[in-house]
Amino acid sequence: MTYDLTEKLRFREDPKLIVRDARLTVRSDAEVVLRLMDLIAEKGEVGGAREAMGLLLSAADQKRLAALHLKMDDYLEVLKAAVRLALGEDPEENAPAGE
Numbered sequence: 001m002t003y004d005l006t007e008k009l010r011f012r013e014d015p016k017l018i019v020r021d022a023r024l025t026v027r028s029d030a031e032v033v034l035r036l037m038d039l040i041a042e043k044g045e046v047g048g049a050r051e052a053m054g055l056l057l058s059a060a061d062q063k064r065l066a067a068l069h070l071k072m073d074d075y076l077e078v079l080k081a082a083v084r085l086a087l088g089e090d091p092e093e094n095a096p097a098g099e
Contacts, residue, residue: 012028014026015028019070022065025058026082027057027058027086028087035055039052039055045079053079065078
C-alpha cells in the first residue's frame with residue numbers, strides 16, 4: 001500500500017523577524033524546534049541563549065544581529081520573539097503589557 005501524504009502537509013516558508021534594519025529568517029523546521037525545546041529544558045532560556053540563536057538563525061543572520069550591539073534584555077526579547085515564531089505563535093500574543 002502506498003499513501004501520499006503530500007497534500008495534507010503545509011510547506012510554509014520560515015518566518016521573518018525585523019530588528020531595526022536587519023531582516024532575520026527564523027528557522028522553524030521540526031528538527032530545529034525539537035532541538036530548541038530540548039536545549040531550553042536543559043539550560044533554560046538565558047543559559048542557552050547563544051546556542052538557541054545558533055539553532056534559530058543562520059550564521060549570516062547571527063552576524064547581522066551581533067552588529068546591532070543589543071543589550072542583554074533586548075537580546076532576550078529577540079530570542080523570545082524568534083522562539084515564538086519558530087513555534088508558529090504570534091510573538092505579541094499573550095505578551096505582558098509594555099512589551
